[in-house]
Amino acid sequence: MKVLATIIPVFFMIGLGMLSNRKNLVTDEQANGMYTVISKVLVPIMVFNAIFTSNIEVSALYIIIVVFFLHITGIVIGKLAGRFIGKEYSHITPFLMSTVDGGNICFPLYATIVESSYIGNIVLLDIANMFIVFLVIPLIVSASTSHTSDVKVLLKNIFHNPIVITLILAFTLKLLGAYTLVSNSSFIELYDGVVQMAIGPIVGVILFMIGYQFKIEKSSIGILIKCIFLRFVIMFTGIIILLLLFPHILDDRIMLIALLLYFMCPPALILQVQIRGLFKSNNDVSFISAYTSLYIVITLSAYILIVSFV
Numbered sequence: 001m002k003v004l005a006t007i008i009p010v011f012f013m014i015g016l017g018m019l020s021n022r023k024n025l026v027t028d029e030q031a032n033g034m035y036t037v038i039s040k041v042l043v044p045i046m047v048f049n050a051i052f053t054s055n056i057e058v059s060a061l062y063i064i065i066v067v068f069f070l071h072i073t074g075i076v077i078g079k080l081a082g083r084f085i086g087k088e089y090s091h092i093t094p095f096l097m098s099t100v101d102g103g104n105i106c107f108p109l110y111a112t113i114v115e116s117s118y119i120g121n122i123v124l125l126d127i128a129n130m131f132i133v134f135l136v137i138p139l140i141v142s143a144s145t146s147h148t149s150d151v152k153v154l155l156k157n158i159f160h161n162p163i164v165i166t167l168i169l170a171f172t173l174k175l176l177g178a179y180t181l182v183s184n185s186s187f188i189e190l191y192d193g194v195v196q197m198a199i200g201p202i203v204g205v206i207l208f209m210i211g212y213q214f215k216i217e218k219s220s221i222g223i224l225i226k227c228i229f230l231r232f233v234i235m236f237t238g239i240i241i242l243l244l245l246f247p248h249i250l251d252d253r254i255m256l257i258a259l260l261l262y263f264m265c266p267p268a269l270i271l272q273v274q275i276r277g278l279f280k281s282n283n284d285v286s287f288i289s290a291y292t293s294l295y296i297v298i299t300l301s302a303y304i305l306i307v308s309f310v
Contacts, residue, residue, distance in 0.1 A: 017211025044166040046199040051170035068128035074098035099268040102126035121258035215286035235263040264302035266295035
């Protein structure tokens, strides 16, 4: 029942989005408006909270660093594999080879296998992912969409990005010990209430939009299969590398489950918002939506195998 409680809401929102598109309940302009609110207002709040409330232990930095470079390597491989995948979506497919949706897909599934007190294992793996999603990718997109080679103008465009501004502010306040002061005061309930109210709609809206934009063109089926296959190989290789570098994980069954499940999850759902500046047409949006939806099937298959054998 716990598994169904995790999976059914995801597919319900995707299905609701598909139905809204077919019945013309939501127009493209309205959909674009939702994306704007998410990318410029709600996501920055979510990023701020994730960094502001994080607690990174020094002993875990090695794993975080390795995972970070694994994600970077995924983007590079995706870029180099342009000929294998195809040129039609080569401007966005490299990003599909990286990032993991830890919070919305992996966290709930993991919690159905182990006790919620072990959720920190997923958080540990997801810290590097947050840097990729909310810092590295926005920087790449800003650099790619800039129409000038002037370094000053390029830097100005990058540091005017809402996510970059949010990251700088969050890390500054974190280093100054602001969260410790807030958490030890009566304002913590007020802070938590505001944040939860702000970030609550994000997941539902993104899943709705995935369904709304879901469309598989016959011409893109081959590309989708190649992308899914390449990402699977990259992520599986990442699992092997981490097990070789940190063999103690093999002796920690709870952490092993976290590692296997995490790297079998789809790209971050928020990725559609982060790389939106690179889209050339609505076909790009439909392609990512189809890719994400299909990869969730891979995730659920891996989940069943992990539960059965691990």
